[in-house]
Amino acid sequence: xxxxxxxxxxxxxxxxxxxxxxxxxxxxxxxxxxxxxxxxxxxxxxxxxxxxxxxxxxxxxxxxxxxxxxxxxxxxxxxxxxxxxxxxxxxxxxxxxxxxxxxxxxxxxxxxxxxxxxxxxxxxxxxxxxxxxxxxxxxxxxxxxxxxxxxxxxxxxxxxxxxxxxxxxxxxxxxxxxxxxxxxxxxxxxxxxxxxxxxxxxxxxxxxxxxxxxxxxxxxxxxxxxxxxxxxxxxxxxxxxxx
Amino acid sequence: xxxxxxxxxxxxxxxxxxxxxxxxxxxxxxxxxxxxxxxxxxxxxxxxxxxxxxxxxxxxxxxxxxxxxxxxxxxxxxxxxxxxxxxxxxxxxxxxxxxxxxxxxxxxxxxxxxxxxxxxxxxxxxxxxxxxxx
Numbered sequence: 001x002x003x004x005x006x007x008x009x010x011x012x013x014x015x016x017x018x019x020x021x022x023x024x025x026x027x028x029x030x031x032x033x034x035x036x037x038x039x040x041x042x043x044x045x046x047x048x049x050x051x052x053x054x055x056x057x058x059x060x061x062x063x064x065x066x067x068x069x070x071x072x073x074x075x076x077x078x079x080x081x082x083x084x085x086x087x088x089x090x091x092x093x094x095x096x097x098x099x100x101x102x103x104x105x106x107x108x109x110x111x112x113x114x115x116x117x118x119x120x121x122x123x124x125x126x127x128x129x130x131x132x133x134x135x136x137x138x139x140x141x142x143x144x145x146x147x148x149x150x151x152x153x154x155x156x157x158x159x160x161x162x163x164x165x166x167x168x169x170x171x172x173x174x175x176x177x178x179x180x181x182x183x184x185x186x187x188x189x190x191x192x193x194x195x196x197x198x199x200x201x202x203x204x205x206x207x208x209x210x211x212x213x214x215x216x217x218x219x220x221x222x223x224x225x226x227x228x229x230x231x232x233x234x235x236x237x238x239x240x241x242x243x
Numbered sequence: 244x245x246x247x248x249x250x251x252x253x254x255x256x257x258x259x260x261x262x263x264x265x266x267x268x269x270x271x272x273x274x275x276x277x278x279x280x281x282x283x284x285x286x287x288x289x290x291x292x293x294x295x296x297x298x299x300x301x302x303x304x305x306x307x308x309x310x311x312x313x314x315x316x317x318x319x320x321x322x323x324x325x326x327x328x329x330x331x332x333x334x335x336x337x338x339x340x341x342x343x344x345x346x347x348x349x350x351x352x353x354x355x356x357x358x359x360x361x362x363x364x365x366x367x368x369x370x371x372x373x374x375x376x377x
Binding site for chain 1: 256259263269270271272273274277280281284285288289291292295308311312314315316317318319320321322324325328329331332334335337338339341342343363366367370371
C-alpha cells in the first residue's frame with residue numbers, strides 16, 4: 001500500500017529523475033519511469049542543480065513517512081480559470097469582430113483601393129510573402145528625377161497594348177439600393193398599418209372616385225379624337241386599356 | 244499612437260491615388276500628357292520619401308506573419324483577428340474545464356484518501372497545510 005502511495009506522488013514530479021543515486025533512493029528500488037510529455041513545473045524549486053534533478057528534502061527528516069514530497073508550486077494568479085478576454089479588456093474588440101459578421105473579401109476592408117485586390121497575390125507576383133522572402137534593395141535615398149532622367153519616360157502615343165490593359169480595371173462596385181423617393185402625388189391621408197400593403201395601396205388608388213372620373217374623361221377625349229371613332233355611341237376595343 | 248497610423252494612412256492614400264492617375268495617363272498617352280506624367284513621377288518619388296519618414300515612428304510596431312497569408316489570399320485581415328479571439332476563447336474554456344476537473348478530482352482524492360489513510364493524510368495536511376479554496 002505504501003509503495004502505491006509513494007508511486008502516486010512520485011508520478012507528480014514534472015521533471016525526469018536523473019537516477020537512483022542522485023535522488024537518494026534506498027538500494028534495490030529504482031524510481032518509477034517518467035512520461036516524457038509532462039510539462040515542467042511553473043515555479044522552479046530553489047537550489048536546483050542542472051541535470052542532477054530537483055533538490056529533495058532529506059529523506060526521513062521532516063516529511064516522514066513521505067518520500068519525494070515536494071513543496072507545492074507557487075500559484076499563479078492568472079490562470080485559465082479567469083476569463084482572459086475580460087482580464088485584458090478585449091470585450092469591445094471581441095464584440096466588434098465576433099459579434100458582427102466580418103466580410104470575407106479584402107476589398108471590403110479596403111474599399112478605396114483601386115485594382116483587383118481580391119485575387120491571390122501569387123498570381124501576379126504581388127504577394128507580401130515574396131516581399132519577405134526576397135526583400136527589395138533598400139538604403140538608397142530617393143532623389144527627384146532630373147530632366148535627363150525624365151527623357152527615359154517619353155512614351156508612344158495611343159492606347160496600351162491589350163495585355164497591360166487589365167491592370168487598372170476595377171471590379172464592379174455594388175451600389176447600395178437607394179430608397180425610392182415617393183413621387184409627389186395627390187395629398188394622401190396618413191398611412192395606417194393596414195395601408196402599408198402595396199396591393200391595398202393600389203386598390204385605394206383605383207377606388208378613389210376622383211381618379212375614376214379623370215380616367216373616364218381621358219378615355220372619352222381619346223375616343224373622340226381617334227380616327228376610328230364611329231361616333232359617341234360606339235365602343236372602342238381600346239376603351240378598357242388603362243391609362 | 245493612432246496619429247502615426249493616420250499619418251501613414253494619409254501618405255499611402257495619396258501615393259496610391261497618384262499611381263492610379265499615372266495609370267490613367269499612361270493607358271492612353273498623348274504628347275500633351277508628358278508634362279503631367281513627369282509631374283506624377285516626381286510626386287511618386289516625394290510620396291515614397293514621405294512614407295520612409297513615417298517608418299521611424301513605427302519601428303516598434305510588430306505585425307504577425309499569419310496576417311500576410313490572409314492578405315495574399317485576398318481575404319479580410321480582420322478575419323485573422325476574429326479567429327485569434329475565437330481560438331483564445333476556446334482555449335480559455337478548455338483550460339478552465341481542465342482546471343475545474345482537476346480541482347474536483349483533487350478534493351475527491353483527498354477526501355477518499357482521508358477515509359483510507361486517516362493518519363497519513365493528517366500528517367500530509369500538517370506539512371502542506373489546508374487546501375486553498377478553489
